């Protein structure tokens with residue numbers, strides 16, 4: 064069974080005006096799809112073709128001879144995760160148990176935003192900003208290129224794609240404005256809470 068490009072969890076124009084249909088056309092339809100095509104080409108006729116993305120990512124992490132498989136598998140996983148981290152009318156402070164955990168870990172929602180935005184903005188070049196759970200604690204991290212918390216024994220809770228292809232058509236070079244729009248208008252806290260519950 065070949066890997067497949069999952070459908071977006073909302074209409075292509077649902078995140079406008081923050082992330083436009085034009086961006087999602089390229090980002091989901093071209094970039095994400097290319098990682099799926101590459102992964103299928105790299106794993107066909109190998110035992111990995113029958114494995115899950117998670118299994119492939121864990122088995123190839125840190126193995127330089129498998130960097131191509133790792134990069135494409137991780138990018139397929141990261142992008143699917145990222146689409147689910149957003150929803151129309153999302154963003155702003157979370158509520159309930161998740162709000163309590165964010166406040167306990169970072170002091171306040173505002174402090175969380177400051178740290179998350181800082182991680183996203185200071186990731187040099189391409190990569191991802193993350194909220195993760197590790198050993199029962201919430202942490203903000205950043206990864207370069209395709210790297211992913213799965214490869215580091217962490218549970219991903221929330222991510223923001225900070226590759227230029229994620230924001231250049233809508234925000235040009237203004238990565239801080241894109242991350243702010245993500246936090247204020249797009250974060251799907253229900254998805255984050257689900258991830259935390261299964262961490």
Ligand code: MN3
Nearest residue numbers: 094224226229
């Ligand atoms: Mn991307």
